[in-house]
Amino acid sequence: MEQTPDPLARFRAAAASREAAGLKRTLRARTPDDDGLIDLASNDYLGLARDERLMEAAIAATRTWGTGSTGSRLVTGSTALHARLEARLCAFAEAEGSLVFSSGYLANLAAVAALGKDALVVSEAGNHASIVDACRLSRSRVVVTPHRDVTAVEKALADRHEDHAIVVTDAVFSVDGDLAPLAELHAATVRQDALLVVDEAHSIGVIGPRGQGAVHAAGLAAEPGVVRTLTLSKSLGSQGGAVLGAPEVIQTLVDTGRSFIFDTGLAPGSVAAALAAVDILHNQPELPGYVRTRARELASMARELGLETNDPAGAVVPIVLGPPEAALRAALVCAERGVRAGCFRPPSVPVGRSCLRLTARANLSSDDLAVIKGALTAVAEMKVTM
Template identity: 75%
Template sequence: MRCHPARTRIGAVAAGKIGDMETMGTDPLARLRDAAAQRERAGLRRALRPRTPDHDGLIDLASNDYLGLSRDERLVAAAVRATREWGTGSTGSRLVSGSTGLHADLERRLAAFTGAAAGLCFSSGYLANLAAVATLGAGGLVVSDEGNHASIIDACRLARARVVVTPHRDVAAVEKALAGRDEEHALVVTDAVFSVAGDLAPVGELHAAAARHRALLVVDEAHSLGVTGEGGRGAVHAAGLAAAPDVVRTVTFSKALGSQGGAVLGAAEVIDALVDTGRPFIFDTAPAPAPMAAALAALDIVGHHPDLPGQARDTAIALARAVAARGLATADPAAAVVPVVLGPPEAALRAAAVFAEHGVRAGCFRPPSVPAGRSCLRLTARANLSSDDLAVIGRALTAVAEMKVNV
């Protein structure tokens, strides 16, 4: 019989097998201080730095506001109206009192916009991933790309499934994992656009491999919705798989849509399973009405201005060219994410400081957000960056390039 780990330890202590409790130390926080000191030495300490409404006067290349909608007056007005009508909070979980007409409207509109059969809103994209992967993959095989977002990694752990992590964008490895399975069901999960590297998953090839082995494909469109595909409809739509019943999408409203929350998009059977059994859906408080209204307003804007996603992509290409022209390592952007790979954490921290000195806020990514030796600045393009903004960014990049030469 397997014993609960806590019971095993308590029993051992009571029997004197671990030793006197006094010898185990009297300060339960000592290990946390030691770990913090180790992170400090490795350049991996993090700190909260509250910003002002105007990003401290810096050009914003750090946020995920890809279409520049988070401060758009139309979204603000929609959120204010919803707050006045519905109040500031959702008051409960979706299955108790938290569902409103705004949630239902957004689910229908998202499904129609992306070509999915149905949708289900969550309070974050993180929870949407937890629900989709942990619910649909439970007890089976989950095949996950090594570059997937932390929310997908955590979802794999929650699924209590056998998890195979495959090399980045390696379709052959995915096929091999699926072909050798004993489990009755399987799920392949990938980011559409990878959140730091900025590259695109081979969605069509992954779907073909999954279909050959009767597996579902789950695609996280957090960084592709509103940026890639026709009119910003995402990578799955661009791959011609919008209506495929064996493809499930997760999305977030906190990036291109300038709001907050997330959703799962898929077949009616998928949505039914999440409503009935998805713990991150059943037990979480529903997203507030205001961000639902803001996301609806954002969909209206994207629908009436289908050129916006292309503007964001064009800006990303301009940023990538500026990075490469200065001899810094980057990649061709699939959407709005442009990495500037610098190597050690200290180099990324210094580069972020140099950017700030030149009037630009850039994301600084270090392990565990990226692999060791791949610390970087992450520049995120916006549709509303001006030519003057790009000139300032160019000067900041020049300073970072000179910094690397002088190190």
């Protein structure tokens, strides 16, 4: 008897393998109060996502402009509000030019794929998945260098046969939470006539005295060969992304950035919320310091309990547990004790490095820290018995 074709069999088999390896992922519908848990899983570093000032700005913009931007920014999707945000980002981060996208992911796709075309692309091993995908989309030769290894970067640049090159790195790495050696990388790119692209997703609003980002803190904001990408969905409590750079860079992205040209513009409400967040950062420059202090407290707490972690440069504090099952169990233990923690497993992290990813917030209270300590104590006890 002829066997009936089953085009979905391979997907079921792959799903079963992932589940057996502890890598199955599940969508969880969050409630408005999120079950009353202390949130250490989101990227709302400044606690602005529910700030009344952002919500009111978003509501007012929606009433003025409507719920969507209605098209690509090169057609109907670019409003006066978008132009205001771009100008405000330039002033805040001390950049020459700015271009707003509908997500930070798409900002990275455009920057790396367009600027890296017909060039060598040197990408750091710890870079975010959006950068990895952007490298692939560039269709250029890509060299992946070890984590924070400036010597390897310079060697890749010096050995290239391409006329042009870009080096791309996270500023603060999204899982390890450490800081890229930006000054050294910039010096290497200057010596080797290359462009430096820095993803500020986890550093804008957190790094530097006023939260102007790691590039600014390293004294590189005015350097023409440095391009910054960022997201509006973390510290700025909104949605969207942007690229900051010289006018030549911005024009290149407008002309050739596929994720800019062919994507619907960022919704007006999100644009207005991001504008309000930048204003808050300008008027409350103490907020980034609060985030960094809380992150150091979380890391210190974890170390005192015998848990493996890093010295955080920004808000991200990883608790390395090893196998995926240990990370899943630790996240459940935290939730049972009133704390929601991020659970990162391969391919988000290397095999054997599954972890809880804790993210500090500027508005964590002393009472919150006491609850968090109880949860981490239970994780440490769980680890001993495994």
